[in-house]
Each structure stands twice: as C-alpha cells, then as structure tokens.
Amino acid sequence: MVGFETFLETNPSNERKTSVGYDVPEGVDIRGRYDAEFARILSKDALQFVAGLQREFRNHIKYAMECRKEAKMRYNNGGLPGFDPATKHVRDGDWLCRSPPPAVADRRVEITGPVERKMIINALNCGAKVFMADFEDALSPSWENLMRGQVNLKDAVNGTISFHDKARNRVYKLNEQTAKLFVRPRGWHLPEAHIFIDGEPATACLVDFGLYFFHNWSAFRRTQGEGFGPFFYLPKMEHSREARIWNSVFEAAEKMAGIQKGSIRATVLVETLPAVFQMDEILYELRDHSVGLNCGRWDYIFSYVKTFQSHPDRLLPDRVLVGMTQHFMRSYSDLLIRTCHRRGVHAMGGMAAQIPIRDDPKANEAALELVRKDKLREVRAGHDGTWAAHPGLIPAIMEVFTNNMGNNANQIQSMKREDAASLTEEDLLQIPRGVRTMDGLRLNTRVGIQYVAAWLTGTGSVPLYNLMEDAATAEISRVQNWQWLKYEVELNGDGLGVRVTRELFGRVVDEEMGRIEREVGTEKFKRGMYKEACTIFTRQCTSPALDDFLTLDAYNNIVIHHPTGASKL
Numbered sequence: 001m002v003g004f005e006t007f008l009e010t011n012p013s014n015e016r017k018t019s020v021g022y023d024v025p026e027g028v029d030i031r032g033r034y035d036a037e038f039a040r041i042l043s044k045d046a047l048q049f050v051a052g053l054q055r056e057f058r059n060h061i062k063y064a065m066e067c068r069k070e071a072k073m074r075y076n077n078g079g080l081p082g083f084d085p086a087t088k089h090v091r092d093g094d095w096l097c098r099s100p101p102p103a104v105a106d107r108r109v110e111i112t113g114p115v116e117r118k119m120i121i122n123a124l125n126c127g128a129k130v131f132m133a134d135f136e137d138a139l140s141p142s143w144e145n146l147m148r149g150q151v152n153l154k155d156a157v158n159g160t161i162s163f164h165d166k167a168r169n170r171v172y173k174l175n176e177q178t179a180k181l182f183v184r185p186r187g188w189h190l191p192e193a194h195i196f197i198d199g200e201p202a203t204a205c206l207v208d209f210g211l212y213f214f215h216n217w218s219a220f221r222r223t224q225g226e227g228f229g230p231f232f233y234l235p236k237m238e239h240s241r242e243a244r245i246w247n248s249v250f251e252a253a254e255k256m257a258g259i260q261k262g263s264i265r266a267t268v269l270v271e272t273l274p275a276v277f278q279m280d281e282i283l284y285e286l287r288d289h290s291v292g293l294n295c296g297r298w299d300y301i302f303s304y305v306k307t308f309q310s311h312p313d314r315l316l317p318d319r320v321l322v323g324m325t326q327h328f329m330r331s332y333s334d335l336l337i338r339t340c341h342r343r344g345v346h347a348m349g350g351m352a353a354q355i356p357i358r359d360d361p362k363a364n365e366a367a368l369e370l371v372r373k374d375k376l377r378e379v380r381a382g383h384d385g386t387w388a389a390h391p392g393l394i395p396a397i398m399e400v401f402t403n404n405m406g407n408n409a410n411q412i413q414s415m416k417r418e419d420a421a422s423l424t425e426e427d428l429l430q431i432p433r434g435v436r437t438m439d440g441l442r443l444n445t446r447v448g449i450q451y452v453a454a455w456l457t458g459t460g461s462v463p464l465y466n467l468m469e470d471a472a473t474a475e476i477s478r479v480q481n482w483q484w485l486k487y488e489v490e491l492n493g494d495g496l497g498v499r500v501t502r503e504l505f506g507r508v509v510d511e512e513m514g515r516i517e518r519e520v521g522t523e524k525f526k527r528g529m530y531k532e533a534c535t536i537f538t539r540q541c542t543s544p545a546l547d548d549f550l551t552l553d554a555y556n557n558i559v560i561h562h563p564t565g566a567s568k569l
C-alpha cells in the first residue's frame with residue numbers, strides 16, 4: 001500500500017515547515033498556501049479540535065488499517081470474506097438504532113456533488129431532499145479544493161453563499177427551500193499532507209469532519225437539522241471496528257460542542273465487499289448516530305476485484321455488464337434493505353451513472369429511461385431513497401419514488417424484506433456473469449487515463465462518454481485492467497480468442513492515447529496532464545502487486561503541483 005510512509009519518503013519537501021501566516025496550536029504545521037479566507041477556517045481553535053481528534057484516535061486508526069492488511073493477506077491466501085461467527089449475537093439480537101431525525105425522514109432523492117461553490121448552490125436548490133457534499137469520490141483533494149470547499153460549506157450552512165458567474169453574468173443564490181446537507185469526508189486510509197500533526201500527516205477524514213463540524217454544528221442544528229445534526233455520509237469502511245472509531249469521534253465532537261449524544265447522524269456507505277458481512281455490526285456500533293446504510297455500488301464492484309485479486313477463478317466481465325441485476329449485486333441491495341429496516345433506519349440506493357445528454361434528444365431519452373428503470377428496481381425492492389448525479393435527473397427520479405411510495409416519507413416500516421434473511425455468503429459472492437471484450441479493455445483504458453488527467457488538474461468528477469465518472473468508477477477500470485493483465489485473460493466476447501498480455505496492453509494504451517488526443521484536440525491534450533495520467537494509470541495496471549487505491553499514488557502528484565483551481569479538461 002502506498003501510505004503515509006511512502007508519501008514521506010517520496011516527498012522530501014515534507015521536511016519543510018510552512019505554517020507561514022497561520023496561527024497554529026502546538027504540534028500543528030500547515031503546509032498549504034496561505035489565504036486569508038482559509039485562515040478563517042484554519043483558526044487556532046478549529047485546528048486544536050482537529051489535532052485533539054488526531055491524538056485521541058490515531059492509534060485506533062493505525063490498528064484498523066493494520067487489520068485491513070491482515071484481512072487482505074487472508075483473502076490473498078485463498079480465504080473468502082464472510083459473516084463473523086464471533087458477532088452472531090449482534091446479528092441475531094433484537095435491537096434498534098435511534099429513530100431517524102424528522103428533518104431527514106424523507107430522503108427519496110439525494111443529489112451528490114463536489115464541494116464546489118456553484119454546484120453546492122445548484123444542488124441545494126435542485127429540488128432533491130438531500131444534498132451530499134463530497135470531499136471524497138467526486139473531489140480531487142488539492143489544498144485549494146479542500147479549503148475552498150470548507151469555506152463554501154460554511155457559507156452554505158449560514159445561508160449566505162452566492163456565486164457570480166461573470167462569463168454569463170449570472171448570480172447564484174439559495175432558494176427559500178433547500179435540500180438538507182450531508183457531508184462526506186474522505187476515507188480512513190487517506191493522509192492530508194498539507195496539515196501535519198506531531199510530525200505526521202493528519203488523517204484526511206478527521207480534517208474534513210473536524211473543520212466542518214467545528215464551524216457549522218451550531219448553525220446547522222438551528223437552520224437545517226431541526227435540532228439535530230450535522231449529518232454525514234461515511235465511505236469505504238471494511239469492518240465494524242472502523243464504525244466504532246467514527247462513533248467515538250462523534251461522541252468526542254458532541255462533548256466538545258456540549259450537545260446531546262445522538263445529535264450527529266451518519267449514513268454508512270456499504271461499498272466494500274467485506275462490509276456487506278458487517279452491516280448489522282456497523283449499525284450496532286453507530287446505533288446512536290446512524291441514519292442508515294447506502295449501496296455504494298461503484299466502489300463495491302471495485303472492492304470485489306480488489307478482495308479477489310488473488311482468485312483467478314473470480315474474474316470480472318466487461319465493466320458495463322456488472323450492473324445491479326447481477327446476482328451478487330441484487331443480493332447485496334436486498335440484504336442491505338432487510339438489515340436497515342429491521343434496525344429502523346433508511347436503506348439508501350446508489351448512483352446510476354447516466355447523466356443528461358444535451359445535444360441528442362433521442363440518446364437523452366434513452367439515458368433517462370435507464371435511470372428510471374434502475375430507480376424503479378430500487379424503490380420496488382424497498383429502498384427509501386436514492387442518488388442522482390445531476391439536477392436534470394431529479395424530476396424523473398422523484399416521480400418514480402413518489403409513484404411508488406406515495407405520501408409515505410420512507411418504506412422503513414412497510415418493506416421489511418424478511419425474504420432476504422435467507423441470503424447466503426454464496427449469494428453475496430457469486431461471480432458476475434458476462435463476457436470480456438477488447439472494447440471493454442479499450443474503454444477502461446480511455447476512461448481511466450482521462451479521469452486521472454482530470455483529477456491531477458483539480459477535477460474529481462467528469463462526464464465521459466455521457467456517463468458520470470468519479471474516483472470509484474475509475475477504480476473499476478484500473479483494477480479490471482490489472483486483473484485481466486495479471487491472469488492474461490482471454491477476451492472471450494469477440495470470437496478472436498486474444499489474451500490480454502503486456503504487449504497487447506501497451507498497444508492499446510498507445511492507440512487510446514491517440515484517440516483521446518483526437519477527441520479532446522491537440523491543444524487541450526498538450527495543456528492537460530494526459531501523459532502524466534497515462535504513466536500513473538499504466539503503472540498501476542501493470543504493477544506486480546495491486547495498489548490499494550488509485551488516488552493514494554496520484555495524491556503525491558497533486559501535493560507537489562498545488563493546482564490553483566478546479567479546471568475542467
């Protein structure tokens with residue numbers, strides 16, 4: 001794994017202290033650029049709070065990351081993830097989570113997006129019930145993006161956020177009625193290299209959570225949460241011990257603020273394969289702070305490949321064929337619904353990748369139809385709400401959920417899905433069916449390189465070939481290529497019987513780089529970071545050992561380059 005240690009080794013500049021301008025508490029060093037607006041976020045008190053969390057929980061986090069490594073070793077030695085016999089009493093027990101706060105009882109459509117100023121306003125205004133503001137899959141974690149994101153969220157919670165689009169002479173402001181705000185901090189595994197605490201990079205999610213909570217808990221509870229909150233989404237957990245750390249972090253934050261235990265609420269994304277066997281345990285750890293689980297389908301597919309990286313009998317078909325109707329995906333969604341409703345909380349659906357296609361009405365209608373179909377399956381299965389990637393999808397998704405749920409805020413009591421109790425480990429692990437093709441290999445390569453190029457220049461979610469791409473979808477492209485190369489799989493869907501060798505992949509990379517250049521134009525291609533992206537992506541696809549995360553390696557580049565803004569490629 002490329003982690004803190006590698007980060008330190010590969011970045012000699014980390015020896016420098018650069019807290020110039022910031023008033024920092026003892027032991028805290030800020031290495032990002034000084035900006036007067038950032039300084040309001042990075043106040044001494046706020047940093048003291050973040051440093052306190054880091055000091056209290058760093059050993060717990062390190063231990064949890066060690067446990068991830070041990071689990072990986074077990075899977076790499078042929079083991080399979082499964083239900084833990086030691087926590088059977090939790091799964092069998094008759095307990096409930098606290099009931100959902102009234103402010104977010106109805107979450108039928110949630111929009112997601114990076115913490116970019118205009119998008120925050122558009123998302124809050126778009127008619128969705130919830131907006132998940134994202135420091136994670138949809139954000140490239142440059143210093144500028146992170147700090148501006150915190151400034152933007154503070155203004156949003158205070159109701160003062162505005163944006164002047166000078167090119168269009170348009171001013172963006174909040175409507176009377178807005179979506180309720182959830183914030184998604186980064187995962188446990190990521191460092192925040194611009195903030196050092198006691199000589200090591202801060203844990204990224206504690207920075208995201210800590211700064212947002214410190215500045216917003218009071219206003220949020222007054223203006224948004226009807227006495228509850230703030231609300232969070234928690235990504236990429238692999239085990240309930242990681243949920244236990246979050247629960248303790250929440251308790252520490254509540255204590256600091258002097259608010260009641262159970263004020264903070266969070267929805268956990270079940271988006272790793274090991275976590276599907278821990279859903280009861282995760283809810284149990286967070287039972288005072290939970291507001292449900294969500295099917296993070298894209299990272300879940302990524303995690304399937306990662307977990308089975310040493311299992312050549314579990315190869316994935318083309319990425320486009322691994323949808324929610326594959327048996328293992330349907331089983332995961334069904335069991336998540338059953339688990340959440342049994343514990344009295346929301347079971348949220350996931351993200352359809354389709355987005356509106358502006359210049360082609362026929363293709364646009366076809367994309368919308370795919371989204372409707374996906375959402376209809378979710379609501380009929382019993383999900384209480386779902387995700388939308390784009391404001392243009394909200395009316396259609398809202399209609400599907402409202403037609404099926406009527407005036408009920410959710411289906412927690414009406415869709416118990418007891419039938420899903422009989423789902424087995426085999427159901428949850430069943431190998432996805434379908435063929436592998438040269439087109440699949442080419443698409444993975446083209447999408448992966450373009451996504452990394454965007455990420456390196458500060459943009460974490462992009463439209464590519466009429467689909468939303470973010471860190472999770474790009475991960476699927478990367479690990480699928482890696483898996484196919486590692487096992488030199490036969491592309492069995494083309495009738496040609498070609499095997500995926502390094503030589504073939506080298507040719508594919510060259511040809512797809514040529515195609516990207518033709519598609520984006522030579523000038524943009526030269527200005528962008530496509531070559532750097534190609535180096536990173538190709539290295540990761542061909543490395544003997546699978547990197548744990550695409551973004552950990554790529555992060556070294558954005559720390560060095562300090563992009564100054566989110567520039568679209």
Ligand SMILES: CC(=O)SCCNC(=O)CCNC(=O)[C@H](O)C(C)(C)COP(=O)(O)OP(=O)(O)OC[C@H]1O[C@@H](n2cnc3c(N)ncnc32)[C@H](O)[C@@H]1OP(=O)(O)O
Nearest residue numbers: 112113119122123137138298351389390461462463468472
């Ligand atoms: C796997 C997962 O984790 S999913 C969750 C993480 N991923 C995301 O959140 C992706 C969110 N979506 C997006 O980032 C964008 O919709 C993209 C990148 C997919 C497409 O972006 P674009 O092509 O720029 O969208 P498009 O040009 O159609 O935008 C039209 C308008 O909608 C706005 N818009 C588009 N998506 C969003 C959004 N998610 N939230 C708020 N506003 C949005 C744009 O800002 C633009 O506003 P304007 O007309 O006022 O200028």
Ligand SMILES: O=CC(=O)O
Nearest residue numbers: 296297298299472
């Ligand atoms: O975060 C969501 C996902 O699908 O991954």
Ligand SMILES: [Mg+2]
Nearest residue numbers: 137296299472
């Ligand atoms: Mg995800």
